[in-house]
Amino acid sequence: xxASASNQIPDKPVLEGLEAKWxxxxxxxxxxxxxxxxxxxxxRAGVYSIDTPPPTASGSLHIGHVFSYTHTDxxxxxxxxxxxxxxxxxGWDDNGLPTERRVQNYYGVRCDPTLPYDPxxxxxxxxxDNKSSRAAxxxxxxxxxxxxxxxxxxIEDEKQFEALFRQLGLSVDWTQTYRTISDDTIRQSQxxxxxxxxxxxxxxxxxxxxxxxxxxSAIAQAELEDREQQAAYHRLAFHRTDGSGDIxxxxxxxxxxxxxxxxxxxPDDERYQASFGTTVRTPIFDVEVPVLAHHLAQPxxxxxxxxxxxxxxxxxxxxxxxxxxxxxxxxxxxxxxxAEAPEAIAxxxxxxxxxxxxxxxxxxARKAVVELLxxxxxxxEVGKPFSHAVKFFEKGDRPLEIVSTRQWYIRNxxxxxxxxxxxxxxGKQMSWHPDFMRVRYENWVGGLTGxxxxxxxxxxxxxxxxxxxxxxxxxxxxxRVLTPAHEALPIDPTTDVPAGYxxxxxxxxxxxxxxxDIFDTWATSSLTPQxxxxxxxxxxxxxxxxxxxxxxxxxxxxxxxxFSTMLRSTLEDQRAPWSxxxxxxxxxxxxxxxxxxxxxxxxxxxxxxxxxxxxxVRYWSASSRLGMDAAFDPQNPTQVKIGRRLAIKIxxxxxxxxxxxxxxxxxxxxALDAAMLATLDAVTREAxxxxxxxxxxxxxxxxxxxxxxxxxDYLELVKERAYDQTDVGQASAALALRLALSTLLRLLAxxxxxxTEEAWxxxxxxxxxxxxxxxxxxLDGDPTVLSVASEALIGIRRAKTExxxxxxxxxxxxxIAAPPAKAEALRAAADDLRAVGRxxxxxxxxxxxxxxTAIELAPAEQ
Numbered sequence: 001x002x003a004s005a006s007n008q009i010p011d012k013p014v015l016e017g018l019e020a021k022w023x024x025x026x027x028x029x030x031x032x033x034x035x036x037x038x039x040x041x042x043x044r045a046g047v048y049s050i051d052t053p054p055p056t057a058s059g060s061l062h063i064g065h066v067f068s069y070t071h072t073d074x075x076x077x078x079x080x081x082x083x084x085x086x087x088x089x090x091g092w093d094d095n096g097l098p099t100e101r102r103v104q105n106y107y108g109v110r111c112d113p114t115l116p117y118d119p120x121x122x123x124x125x126x127x128x129d130n131k132s133s134r135a136a137x138x139x140x141x142x143x144x145x146x147x148x149x150x151x152x153x154x155i156e157d158e159k160q161f162e163a164l165f166r167q168l169g170l171s172v173d174w175t176q177t178y179r180t181i182s183d184d185t186i187r188q189s190q191x192x193x194x195x196x197x198x199x200x201x202x203x204x205x206x207x208x209x210x211x212x213x214x215x216x217s218a219i220a221q222a223e224l225e226d227r228e229q230q231a232a233y234h235r236l237a238f239h240r241t242d243g244s245g246d247i248x249x250x251x252x253x254x255x256x257x258x259x260x261x262x263x264x265x266x267p268d269d270e271r272y273q274a275s276f277g278t279t280v281r282t283p284i285f286d287v288e289v290p291v292l293a294h295h296l297a298q299p300x301x302x303x304x305x306x307x308x309x310x311x312x313x314x315x316x317x318x319x320x321x322x323x324x325x326x327x328x329x330x331x332x333x334x335x336x337x338x339a340e341a342p343e344a345i346a347x348x349x350x351x352x353x354x355x356x357x358x359x360x361x362x363x364x365a366r367k368a369v370v371e372l373l374x375x376x377x378x379x380x381e382v383g384k385p386f387s388h389a390v391k392f393f394e395k396g397d398r399p400l401e402i403v404s405t406r407q408w409y410i411r412n413x414x415x416x417x418x419x420x421x422x423x424x425x426x427g428k429q430m431s432w433h434p435d436f437m438r439v440r441y442e443n444w445v446g447g448l449t450g451x452x453x454x455x456x457x458x459x460x461x462x463x464x465x466x467x468x469x470x471x472x473x474x475x476x477x478x479x480r481v482l483t484p485a486h487e488a489l490p491i492d493p494t495t496d497v498p499a500g501y502x503x504x505x506x507x508x509x510x511x512x513x514x515x516x517d518i519f520d521t522w523a524t525s526s527l528t529p530q531x532x533x534x535x536x537x538x539x540x541x542x543x544x545x546x547x548x549x550x551x552x553x554x555x556x557x558x559x560x561x562x563f564s565t566m567l568r569s570t571l572e573d574q575r576a577p578w579s580x581x582x583x584x585x586x587x588x589x590x591x592x593x594x595x596x597x598x599x600x601x602x603x604x605x606x607x608x609x610x611x612x613x614x615x616x617v618r619y620w621s622a623s624s625r626l627g628m629d630a631a632f633d634p635q636n637p638t639q640v641k642i643g644r645r646l647a648i649k650i651x652x653x654x655x656x657x658x659x660x661x662x663x664x665x666x667x668x669x670x671a672l673d674a675a676m677l678a679t680l681d682a683v684t685r686e687a688x689x690x691x692x693x694x695x696x697x698x699x700x701x702x703x704x705x706x707x708x709x710x711x712x713d714y715l716e717l718v719k720e721r722a723y724d725q726t727d728v729g730q731a732s733a734a735l736a737l738r739l740a741l742s743t744l745l746r747l748l749a750x751x752x753x754x755x756t757e758e759a760w761x762x763x764x765x766x767x768x769x770x771x772x773x774x775x776x777x778x779l780d781g782d783p784t785v786l787s788v789a790s791e792a793l794i795g796i797r798r799a800k801t802e803x804x805x806x807x808x809x810x811x812x813x814x815x816i817a818a819p820p821a822k823a824e825a826l827r828a829a830a831d832d833l834r835a836v837g838r839x840x841x842x843x844x845x846x847x848x849x850x851x852x853t854a855i856e857l858a859p860a861e862q
């Protein structure tokens with residue numbers, strides 16, 4: 001088995017350059033392309049399909065991407081070697097708020113939909129993140145100009161992402177890519193929405209909405225995060241309408257006093273039971289409001305009674321709905337107090353007080369209200385500042401407000417027990433890796449409080465394919481929703497015209513008006529199986545890949561991406577979209593803090609890959625089990641260095657093994673060789689089972705442990721025999737070495753993908769990544785022979801070291817004691833032990849424990 005001329009073994013194998021060399025060959029030879037005809041011939045059972053996470057194309061990849069995407073690639077390479085047709089696409093998530101913010105900062109612009117398109121527009125500058133720039137300093141441009149810049153920047157980002165993923169060695173089929181803003185994607189996203197609208201799953205409602213005043217957009221429940229903020233309780237006096245005294249409440253948001261619609265206490269709170277059903281008048285604004293009971297009121301919080309404002313927090317929304325209260329919203333979409341006071345403020349003094357708040361920000365309004373309360377004597381006291389959790393948009397900078405807006409929703413089980421149960425049942429039908437991640441999904445489903453808000457008041461995204469009819473006064477008629485024919489998709493309602501109308505009827509009485517909103521990015525990303533798999537576009541492909549075999553993702557987006565994808569599949573196909581979910585842990589810094597851009601501790605992977613090599617980084621990724629957090633110290637990446645050492649050892653060990661020619665007709669005849677291969681059989685079975693069970697860390701652990709035993713012990717034990725062409729056991733040793741090398745390279749190939757491919761090319765044709773996965777050879781060998789021979793070799797080495805002698809020093813005689821069974825195994829490997837230890841006379845005796853009991857070094861030659 002000599003190496004072919006085109007793949008000559010180098011004199012000094014190195015890792016440098018392997019990524020470029022093999023990446024180019026894999027691409028040229030189409031090694032990782034999804035073979036449709038082969039897949040169709042085999043049927044669905046012969047396909048392994050992956051719903052790959054589409055990274056957000058709005059910045060740079062970080063080490064966490066490398067970590068989790070490598071886990072997926074390991075599984076893809078394993079299944080490919082097992083004979084499956086692997087469908088491994090890549091998507092780019094380019095639309096949404098992160099992209100818009102990056103474009104604003106990168107180009108110094110902001111979108112103003114009222115402006116006309118400028119075909120010759122050039123942005124004021126390019127480059128940098130300019131995060132400190134204010135909206136007032138950004139140049140306003142038309143919606144179309146803004147979208148063009150979004151397209152331009154995301155395409156450039158995606159090129160960089162692909163280059164890094166190729167360097168990492170992801171075995172993605174790069175012909176199977178999609179963008180979440182392409183025509184095909186827009187068509188499928190709009191189609192899914194319209195089908196849901198037809199089934200009654202999508203609906204529109206005017207309701208309290210969590211609102212980001214910087215992004216000027218509604219925010220869904222899944223996009224929230226709590227952040228600690230400073231606050232203080234203000235104790236206010238509400239006056240009983242019957243003149244019998246005051247009721248004191250405590251609030252952190254006195255600026256919403258004008259929006260107060262009721263006071264509420266717990267029904268069991270004896271302090272306020274006599275007041276339920278009565279009314280009080282608000283301080284400053286003199287509005288009569290009822291005192292009500294509700295179980296969500298907290299007797300031990302503040303004075304035990306709270307004011308309900310529309311709307312201070314999500315609990316206010318619950319009270320407002322369940323107690324059927326009026327809506328007196330005073331905050332606008334810009335986060336400022338509305339100019340017009342609520343009708344309920346009827347007194348001249350109350351309206352004058354409100355006029356002092358109109359147009360102010362939340363902060364300024366709070367200050368003004370506190371001053372007014374102080375002047376009126378209705379501010380009893382202000383408590384000490386404290387820290388509490390406040391709702392933020394996960395990508396926002398200021399606390400969310402709650403304003404009343406008309407939005408589109410998709411039913412998600414929050415108010416539908418049957419749907420919720422179906423979602424939970426579909427979650428149970430899947431295998432979760434690790435299994436405890438299932439609980440996070442179930443807790444999220446069980447804790448939903450409202451349907452999924454999918455509309456956004458933004459610009460770069462999938463347009464909601466809806467128009468509204470206008471009545472004779474030119475007012476929008478929300479009951480006359482106009483939808484396009486499915487065949488007409490994709491459409492943009494701001495430029496396209498509904499059937500039966502003409503463009504000159506846009507915006508005029510009796511005509512129509514377009515829906516300006518776009519879909520939340522998750523409303524499109526929730527369809528990644530459909531987008532990648534050809535749903536309603538390529539039915540043959542869809543039937544070959546769906547439901548997908550694997551959804552890999554991070555634990556932090558179980559509530560967003562995993563849940564929303566499960567919802568869309570449940571609504572459309574009444575099934576889970578995948579059979580397995582593999583959930584990666586977080587990357588944490590050396591202080592065990594999660595890496596994030598906001599904390600400034602993110603590590604970009606390009607330098608790490610360049611310095612240590614992709615195999616080393618893949619090794620580090622594979623060393624962590626799914627669901628477990630992994631620490632990464634860029635100053636001392638220990639696991640990465642260990643991985644690099646392994647990759648180099650693979651090349652050197654392969655070169656050494658291949659230096660021993662295997663004679664024709666060679667067979668395994670030696671007990672030590674059979675013992676090594678029998679041990680390797682057990683490793684193959686254990687590693688295969690681990691890969692099957694999504695435990696690449698276990699597969700690496702058992703394979704690597706044997707690999708080092710193979711290199712440090714077995715290779716040393718048999719090299720003299722393998723060199724000696726006159727030894728009757730030479731053919732057995734050379735064959736065993738070659739068989740072990742072939743198996744070990746394939747076991748390690750999913751992880752150490754470049755070094756194994758390089759070594760494989762020295763003695764085999766074709767790519768290791770399309771070779772057959774190794775099977776146990778089934779040789780009749782006793783693994784004990786290898787284990788005791790390794791143990792004895794360690795003892796001989798130790799004895800020479802203690803004698804301050806070189807390992808090459810000849811030994812006149814040595815005695816090894818061992819229990820009877822081990823002694824018998826030692827005698828089977830005695831010739832190889834004598835050769836490696838340079839022992840003239842080796843005696844094996846029986847005893848309770850294995851040990852080198854005597855050793856006599858040969859006299860030094862003069």
